[in-house]
Amino acid sequence: MGELENLKGRNLLEPGDFTVAEQKALFDLADKIADSPGAYQDTAKGRLLAALFFEPSTRTRLSFESAMLRLGGQAIGFSEAQSSSAAKGESIADTVRTVGCYADLTVIRHPKEGSCRVAAQASDVPVINAGDGGHHHPTQTLTDLMTIRREKGRLDRLRVGLCGDLKFGRTVHSLIKAMSAYDGTGFYLISPEELRVPSYVIRDIEAGNGSTYVETRSLGGAIDRLDILYMTRVQRERFFNEEDYIRLKDSYILDAMKMRPARADMIVMHPLPRVNEIAAEVDKDPRAVYFKQAKNGMYVRMALISALLGEAQE
């Protein structure tokens, strides 16, 4: 026991809120849940989760609600600000304080950065950040780490390729920071010149546990060295002009041809939803794990909810 008990009553606002040891305990539990989900069907019986989505994110909301329902608990909430009291001008603090009177746990998604901290300060029950603007999305990071650990058997000494929009991709920045905490991570940062990682992310790598990085424009030149390839979307609106976008977009689309030189045990990840950055033909490649990743997201949220409610059995 210990680490999981420690999480009882806590908030998860940003990935760094949990120590590496606490994360490990959480992933151990998530693995067990994934192996026999039925054994956990009464874990949150009689408990209520409030999902406050001030902006729509169907995928994340469904993942949290499924997680709670599979634990035997129930979920309430709203899925956009228009249908909530926020439309009448109620503050985040008041909304969360009120909901805390009904529910045992609050999940919040809000377009403003730091909104989850306002919620946590006002709330008597644990708060989970399900995305605060371009700031943090810690359960996505937990999902990514759990998937890597489950597929590769470890989180240290891995060569991680991140490909696509590395400038605006919050998911990518959080994952880089989280993986930098593990021993000897080698990053391959694959992006067009216009979408390179910001300097503060490079500083996270440099402050890491022996992490190294290479920046490159070429997916083809790096793919054969990777243990993990994490794809993100290159969006049209990120470019100043249409020609640059058209010239570059195909270089960052993964297809069966580009997969050929990759190692047999490399895994391909993607936070989903995907648009066209991974060709559908890659889906049947056993190295594509992005749908498993979505499933892991539910399991890790089940583990998280259990731990914050103080119901986690080791």
Add this chain to the structure above:
Amino acid sequence: MEVNEIENGIVIDHIKAGTGLKALSYLGIDTRTDTVALIMNAQSSKHGRKDIIKIENLLDIDLASLGLLDCGATVNYIEGGELVKKVKLALPERVTDVIKCKNPRCVTSVEPAIQHVFLLVDPETEEYRCEYCDETVRF
């Protein structure tokens, strides 16, 4: 220029020349009622020119935010004409409601009745970050 010594109160010395007025506003001194002298561009043996603030009959003021403006300043507490305490200002760890976060995506731009809190990141660079959105600033 001469300003009489004070019997009881505070003398803030070695304020960076030209920042004395701003220092007064950071201190929240009420210039309508408090007895205050602001001396600007006084000769200083150390720094060439400096500003000095003298506040009479007031010992209980919040100096934390003054550290932000000028962490080289010294505060002298005077009672009965005697110097009883001398404090060198340092950068405060936590600054509440002195400035507002400028990040338009920050929750502080929409949430009513919220405190604007900045936390010291690095005393070397004098960088602070918004407690909510992590936007960094230097005061």
